[in-house]
Amino acid sequence: MKIIISITSYGAEHKKFLTRILEHYAAFFSDCDLFYALCVNYPFAAPAQIPSACVEFIPPDPALVRRDFTWNNKPFLQKHFSEYDFIIETDDDILVPRAAVDYYATASVAMPPAMIPGWLCAETDPKGNDHLISMNRFEIDLQTSSVAGITPHNLHSAAFIADTSRYSVVADQITPVTTRGYCKAQASRTLIFATLQKVIPAANIRDKSALIYHLPRKYYPRWDVCATRHADYIKTLPVDNSMQKSESEAS
Numbered sequence: 001m002k003i004i005i006s007i008t009s010y011g012a013e014h015k016k017f018l019t020r021i022l023e024h025y026a027a028f029f030s031d032c033d034l035f036y037a038l039c040v041n042y043p044f045a046a047p048a049q050i051p052s053a054c055v056e057f058i059p060p061d062p063a064l065v066r067r068d069f070t071w072n073n074k075p076f077l078q079k080h081f082s083e084y085d086f087i088i089e090t091d092d093d094i095l096v097p098r099a100a101v102d103y104y105a106t107a108s109v110a111m112p113p114a115m116i117p118g119w120l121c122a123e124t125d126p127k128g129n130d131h132l133i134s135m136n137r138f139e140i141d142l143q144t145s146s147v148a149g150i151t152p153h154n155l156h157s158a159a160f161i162a163d164t165s166r167y168s169v170v171a172d173q174i175t176p177v178t179t180r181g182y183c184k185a186q187a188s189r190t191l192i193f194a195t196l197q198k199v200i201p202a203a204n205i206r207d208k209s210a211l212i213y214h215l216p217r218k219y220y221p222r223w224d225v226c227a228t229r230h231a232d233y234i235k236t237l238p239v240d241n242s243m244q245k246s247e248s249e250a251s
Contacts, residue, residue, distance in 0.1 A: 009092035090159035103209035118198035131220035
């Protein structure tokens with residue numbers, strides 16, 4: 001797989017997280033062709049495991065205020081995304097496991113083009129339990145989809161992955177905008193889910209391949225939604241085949 005990973009980091013307090021994330025990619029994606037588009041507004045060097053030729057440090061745009069900084073790499077992605085199989089964009093404290101990328105690679109082929117496989121953001125407590133911080137409500141947050149999964153009420157997960165075809169629908173939006181109630185900072189990672197239907201299969205929540213991780217671990221005490229319990233509830237939901245019907249009728 002050829003993957004471009006885009007990360008923006010505003011604030012040296014997250015340097016430890018960014019370093020850990022890059023070391024993780026170097027260790028667990030060694031069979032992939034990775035390129036990193038990084039924008040960091042403090043002194044930073046990529047870990048030694050990452051060849052310098054595989055990193056582009058993109059200067060911060062002075063026109064972007066702090067919370068809009070998440071848009072900084074969009075012009076670079078617009079120019080280069082078509083050179084890659086997958087585009088990953090995250091905040092500087094979000095770790096994407098290899099299983100989450102493999103899940104997307106499989107699910108993206110099975111889903112209709114109008115859908116995009118999504119992730120849920122989790123935090124791991126000191127006992128090793130995963131908690132879904134991207135869902136601070138339980139049943140209310142679920143909508144059934146036509147692929148026996150869910151479309152969360154909260155589309156934001158501080159990250160996304162997209163294949164080249166799906167990313168093309170938002171590639172030209174390179175200036176900050178708001179969308180569906182999300183501020184500009186959130187919309188940089190959420191616009192693609194407001195354009196295509198974000199769907200997360202229940203099976204991939206249960207086996208945790210659809211989970212990505214927020215490293216600071218500061219939200220789960222307030223938003224205690226256990227990943228396994230959530231998947232068990234999803235299994236009880238009826239499947240809505242309305243999208244499949246409309247597609248077959250259209251054909």
